[in-house]
Amino acid sequence: MTWQLAFLATLDGLAYAALVFMVAVGLTLIFGVLRILNVAHGSFYAIGAYLAASLGIAIAAGGLSPWLTFPALILAAVLVGTILGTLIERALLRYVYLKEDVLQLLVTFAVFMILEDVQRLVWGVNPYFEAVPLRLLGNISLGGIFYTNYQILVLPAVALLILVGLRLFLRTTLAGKLITAVTEDREMATAIGVDTGRVYLITFVIGATLAALGGALASPTTSLVPGMGADMIVLSFAVVATAGLGQVEGAALAALLIGLGRSFAVYLMPELEVLVPYLVMALVLLVRPEGLFGVAQRRRI
Amino acid sequence: MAGRLNAQALLAVAAVVLIAAAPLMAQWVKVLLTIALAKGLAVLGIMILLRAGQVSFGHAMFYAASAYAGAFVGRWTGGGELFVLIGAGLAVSLALGLAIGVFVVRYRYIFFAMLNLAFSMVLFSILEKFFHVTGGSDGMRIARPTVLGMELERAPFEYVMFYLTLGLVVGLAWGVRRYLASPLGQALAAVKSNETRLEYLGMSARHALLVGYVLSAGLAGLGGVLASITQGLATPEIAYWVRSGEFVFIAILGGAGTVAGAFAGAVVYEGVRSYAAAYFADIWQMVLGAVLLAIILFAPGGLVGLAERLTGRRLRGGSADPAVAADQARVGER
Amino acid sequence: MSRFSRILSVAAVGLAAAAPLALAPPALAQDAPEGAPEELVIGITAFLSGPASVFGEPAQAAADMLIEELNAAGGVAGVPLRALYVDEGAGGEHVLSEYRRLVQEEGVDAMFASISSGNCNQVAPLAEDLQMLNIMWDCGTQRIFEEADYRYVFRTQAHATPEMLATVLYLLRTKPDFQTIAVVNQDYAWGRDSWNIFLTALQALKPDVEVVAELFPAFGSPDYSAEISRLSALRPDVVLSTAWGGDLDTFVLQSAQRGLMDISTFVLPLAESSLERLGTDLPEGVIVGGRGDHYFLHPEKVGDADYDAFVAAFREQTGAFPIYPVFHVAQALSALEGAYLGAIEANGGAWPDREQVVDAMAGLTFAGLGREVMIREDNQGLEDQLVGTTVHDDAYDFAVLDNMMIFDAEDVTTPVGAESVSWLSTLGPEMLELEVDSFSHTGP
């Protein structure tokens, strides 16, 4: 493999990692606070994508400026995150916080199954795509190969923005500090009077919004099909477990590992491409059972 | 005590007789029930792990590995003998269970679930990738094997598979109940409630879990090879994570932690799924999801719990309602 | 009188007319033959969920339309037809158990199964066991009749071999000097099988061709960036992809945007089913196949009143132009009707039993919405193959086909008793000299 090809593979890996990171970071945030591994996260991704495409189509149909599709991507994510996120957290999850892990996981699994059909009922089964934002920004030639500015610049930039923004949010704002407090020591946080119910809700909405944003930002690059959420959820699980549960920065690194591993595999051993996320995860966990940045839990005796 | 035992035994016998007689009334349910019972074996495997508080989102890998083992042996031996195919499937799933178990019993809860999922996805990808060996996504045909040397037509063969599966289910349900009541089985619940104390008794929590894991892998494998021989086919689809999720779903539907629940859940699930898909073709997933939510929120004891509520009898052994006990334990933990 | 001429009136009368139809025999109905049942029930398996529902849903809509129209005209020899559907998206296991239930419990008279080759592989031996007339109406695997003999299983369309071979021949005729090819297929049986067939035929006819990349990204992959970058670096003359549905759309979208389609000639044998969705993102000059002679602007059919009426009614109903699964289901229904009519005639006007219908399927010639199809002695249908190249026409907001060739099924289908891959490897240059019917795109 030449340096030029390695450069290409790196670029492809970056764009892919950026999308995966956005979805995975929402998942890990939710897990950190609610201790629930949210299977329905993949549905937020899919619905965010579908809604973004619908808004894009509506903008085109209304004869509005195509540049409006960019804010539409964000609008779609926020709508899905706040409406669907609030609905699911308030109407379902808060009733199962005291139940076993397995049951919590299954509640989200049930939501996932229901939302899969909701998507089909609302958007039908035909692939959708709405690539206006991708086309507006045009191409850039790197190493003699055309890349879309959208994938090579916008996606990594947004991912970086989210990473930095989340860090600042968690460290400097009151809501962020409360979320961090609950993540680190739930009993302590409750004991000092943190309203955990509100923290759970806010976290879930933020997490859901991030997943939907991942979907919305992915929508110009891919066609939207039934079942797209199921694959994304397994992938982001792998990222989150590799990173260590609840680790925001770790999720970025793990997404990068998996994204780069995948794109290098396309050049070196295409047959391994689909196995890369799982191999990375199994290898990391073999060496570090808590994930790259996870902290070992020990029972107090 | 005696009264409870008798009521349980009576109920179990009634259920077995009912299931055994079903195909005589409606032909087509025979295969449906065979598959449901075979899946019930896999669910029984999940149930063993649930006793230890662990949930595997990857047990479909054993189900699939064993199905493919049966398919390969069938191919190599030109059709093959039913019991050789089953034996091969069982052996492969036990061996794979041991190999993967040694690794995953070091992990708990989400990590345990995720690692199992990861391994199952690796198997799934391999089955799809190595197309020239495994037939890719089309899977492998399993020609109808001989039964103790006899070549059977479809109808009698389906009867053989049905009653064989039913027999295995009855035997293994009994066996697993005994295992769960033994110190080794009871140690699983101890892994769930207090691993530290178990270590301080001088027992390895990992060993206790490994025994349960290998056993559960074997059960899933047996279910997989039985179902696939009955269907005449093994496909990678049966290794996909959604299939593993289905096993966990059925375990909860039937009543987490109960042997009877595994099979009651499997039969009801297959029935609901079959009818939901036939009559609500557009929204069968939604129907299943709603059923699952309803069970978790309103009937945490599952079908067995419902039956207990209706009859006012305790059908399960053990000391306390596991769901309730687990809730209390969690409240305590937090 | 063809049944298609009535479809417009049915569409116009609409649902209001449909309800009484179900209760009383329609006025048009001829007297049903002696011993006829009250209705003829068929089971149709199709993807109604999952990614492949892009094929199943249009087919279901078409089947419903065609059956309604058929019944309005009196059904099959006076017996109305009713369809039950099985969702292939629910998994192979579900298909098999529903198949059994429909046969053993619902007592269906015939089964149409299926779209997925995997399901066809499973269903064929089961149908044989159950002695059930099974029409494989859409699956592409070439293996079934090459590996075993069936009495009860028929295929009313072509399979992968003629589809791929016709594409290879078209490619060699239109772009004879290409040197390098890369493949990007979905990583499942169809993607692998179709490449194997394509490559065997290509190497037999053009041994000096160089394969520069064989990529099999995961089924349902949302992103082909790495594949496209690699291909952009390799710059192959030809890029083949037998992908379909959302995967094909994504691949085309990303390739077109990144200029790969300007570098390489794309060959997309299943793109007929994506033409309308892809819009103008699918550039000109792409080689597109129709899995049969299926194309809504079929050069020999456009202008035929029945054909145009159906296309218009279908578009009215679903909002889209018909795609190949629609034509396939029409062929299956037409074959079934033909077999029953033939069997009734052979039975002296009395209603036939299952075995008589199966007998009548052999050698049957029928037409759906395209050219005629004949059932060969090995139960395989002989279906002609249409391949064309995309061109943009202002009358449509998506690419349409120009420079179309329709290959005669006899020329490109594996002979009876032969195995596809070994047959393909024996092909010689005479294949390039075949006579084909050529057509140009003529505006609407």
Add this chain to the structure above:
Amino acid sequence: MSQPLLETRDLQIQFGGVVAASGVNLDVIEGETLAIIGPNGAGKTTFLNLCTGYIKPSAGRVTFRGADITARSPRAITRLGIARAFQIPQLFAEHTVLENLLLAAAVRDRVWNPFRRLATLPARGEMLALLDLVGAGDLADQPVEVLPEGRRKLVDIAIALALKPRLLLLDEPTSGVASAEKFQIMDILANALARERVTAVFVEHDMEVVRRYASRVAVWNTGKITHSGPPDEVLSDPDVRRDVIGL
């Protein structure tokens, strides 16, 4: 001269810069009941954790009956004959009191036959007798979850005794219990220790308990054993009275 049952030599450990043990040397003699006292947070529980392999010392050595057990796991150390009772009772929450004990007996007797019921083990009678001995015979079929703290402490101790250990380590056996109950628990414990001939080490805060039940007292302060001797002598030492007892 008889070898000590348990010896620790120069045990050292620190947590994030805080030194919990810096050169701990302590011998436990067969047959004695040794109390360890010291200020809160001095690392007394850490000492028990070090002796049972729950944490590993950064330096030093633990020897049990002449064998080096420093690097061994709690499981292996338990099998060698050191049992432990906990400050927070460590029970199997899903089991009854008797089942908790039976599990201990099954592990002790290595009953791994999967068809042997836990409920009917041969050790059942022995475990019922043990429950009687600790005054909990009436609790046998109670789920442990519903027991009050004092009873949970007793069951925790009974589980340790069920293992028939040579040495029993107890972490504050009377903490979290009403004062009247303290002596009840300690009476039961002393009685059981005597009957089963078990050597014991217990960490304790209540000086009255120490005075009454210990045969020897060791003082743990600032990561070291500062004093050791008969209870009356140590507890009247002015340094100990000032630093540990707070008088």
